[in-house]
Amino acid sequence: xxxxxxxxxxxxxxxxxxxxxxxxxxxxxxxxxxxxxxxxxxxxxxxxxxxxxxxxxxxxxxxxxxxxxxxxx
Numbered sequence: 001x002x003x004x005x006x007x008x009x010x011x012x013x014x015x016x017x018x019x020x021x022x023x024x025x026x027x028x029x030x031x032x033x034x035x036x037x038x039x040x041x042x043x044x045x046x047x048x049x050x051x052x053x054x055x056x057x058x059x060x061x062x063x064x065x066x067x068x069x070x071x072x073x
Contacts, residue, residue, distance in 0.1 A: 008047050012040060018055045019062060023073050033073065037066035 020030035034040055042065045043050060050058050063073055 003047055007051075008044060011047065011051050012043055015043065015055065015058055015062065019059050022056075022059050023063075033071065034062060034066060037069050037071040039066045 016031045016034060017027055019025070019034060020027045023030065025033070034043075039062045043062065050061060053061065063071070066073065
């Protein structure tokens, strides 16, 4: 299924914001961490599923993915 690029981008922005809050980071720090650890790609590739989760679950999923590829949060 095709998703609107704008919807995906808006979701990524909202998720980065929630990630920043959870880990006491600025939005910029959170975005850089997620991007460096391939989390943005993870979100884009799994948008069909991840956007149906509540934000806490989605943040935990992204954090777990980032840890698997070398992240420390």
